[in-house]
Amino acid sequence: MPSAHPPVAVTVDLVVLTVRDEDLQVLLVRRGEEPHLGRWALPGGFLRPDEDLDQAAARELREETGLDVARVHLEQLGSWGAPDRDPRMRTVTVAHLALAPDLPAPTAGTDAADAQWRVVADVLAEDDLAFDHGAILAAGLERARAKLEYTPLAAAFCPADFTISELRRVYEVVWGTRLDPRNFHRKVTGAAGFVVETGATTTRDGGRPARLFRAGDARTLHPPLLR
Structure with missing residues (x-):
């Protein structure tokens, strides 16, 4: 019966990496609404009914950062779906990895209060990203490192x-x-x-x-x- 299956939302999150100022940096946004108001997070958002995952990832990249997907390498990274990862409802996210040359300062949009490039090593050491974004960032870093080998x-x-x-x-x-x-x-x-x-x-x-x-x-x- 449908009632036996509670609703599940799908989101996309983006690990956007670039080399800036001789450091590997990741794009983060400061959340402008609850949950985790004011905390840094990976850019992302909910999947719309009329789009597939890659379209959603490209849209979120434009809306939250002002960056065009044509300038980046974009691929699916993996999915995260722990029952308590989002306090609003059961949410599964499909994370994407984006790689690009030295990119300009991003422009925050929609529900983001700010957007900045941050040094990946510093972000992982602080371990204070919203949701489970620290684990997603760590996975994105390891994917990038491994793909450079092969x-x-x-x-x-x-x-x-x-x-x-x-x-x-x-x-x-x-x-x-x-x-x-x-x-x-x-x-x-x-x-x-x-x-x-x-x-x-x-x-x-x-x-x-x-x-x-x-x-x-x-x-x-x-x-x-x-x-």
Whole structure:
């Protein structure tokens, strides 16, 4: 009987990661309404009757932050559905992971009182996000770290044309470790389809002109770049 099944709401939450000021940062919004009024949280909201999950994630990204989904890599991260995760009602959330190059300051909207980029390590250390968003953020961080090993996703943190040094810095920031420049260069250029030379150079890294690359057409890295 339908009455034997209490209503369940579906939401989407977004783990938006970028590299800013030499740190891996996450986009947070300060909640402008109950529950958890005034606390920091991941951007997100309820699924509407006329949209699928990816559409809801793209809409929430625009509404709560002013960011366009066309500028980010967006994928489903996982689902969380503990009975008491939301005091309003039984709620299941489908979290999404979004990765992008250095993004501008976000603009809060709808039910968000503020929106800021925060250093991921600091946020996880404070462990004070609303709902179960700390666990979702930790899962998003581990997904990003793992995908950098086996896929060319690190290029999603870079501009369209980038140097190997800039790409290496993405790995160092996301993994939280220093990498040997020569060994990294050899591995990246040796992974089939990972990067493609553009034929141009730049001096934005300082020093001698550095070759510029763009992302290749590889979907997975062979061999992988293991931590």
